[in-house]
Amino acid sequence: KQEVTQIPAALSVPEGENLVLNCSFTDSAIYNLQWFRQDPGKGLTSLLLIQSSQREQTSGRLNASLDKSSGRSTLYIAASQPGDSATYLCAVRSGANNLFFGTGTRLTVIP
């Protein structure tokens, strides 16, 4: 069964800093990987989707990379802002077409 791990579990940075969130998965036979943001008590907002054939995707200050062979993805956030504070989840589509979620990284950006 696919296992998805996110490190670190929590991260606190000063405003303006660039940061990297990590996601690793055990089975490299994936269809795609999706990064989500979740605010407390809210649903999930899709940030970026990377297909298995792609290496990276960019949206504004966000850049996600995928190294399928090593089972790793990173989410890079440039010039962090207090509004970026949230929990970030990566999710991998694999196996019987199921979506496997990581445990999340709780990000706090300090003004």
Next chain:
Amino acid sequence: DTEVTQTPKHLVMGMTNKKSLKCEQHMGHRAMYWYKQKAKKPPELMFVYSYEKLSINESVPSRFSPECPNSSLLNLHLHALQPEDSALYLCASSQEWAQGSPLHFGNGTRLTVT
């Protein structure tokens, strides 16, 4: 604003009550999903509907009963729940139940079972 709408936002029910959660999308998506999320945990898949047919049931207890009346609506009927069923219930949809389709989530229903 999310394009997947869930109602109600909050629900408190007793263990003998019967209630329903509702989910609606008008993006023309043909796959819809129910997830359960406990505090500080990732979402866990419960059910998948593809073209209004139940495609996946992740061994969910029968006190949870899904229904997909049409391609835009997804319901989750609740009966005789336990306190440990208290959680955030998330609905999602995707273009197809296909490998490349990204999921779009609603804001969830916060359920408390007393």
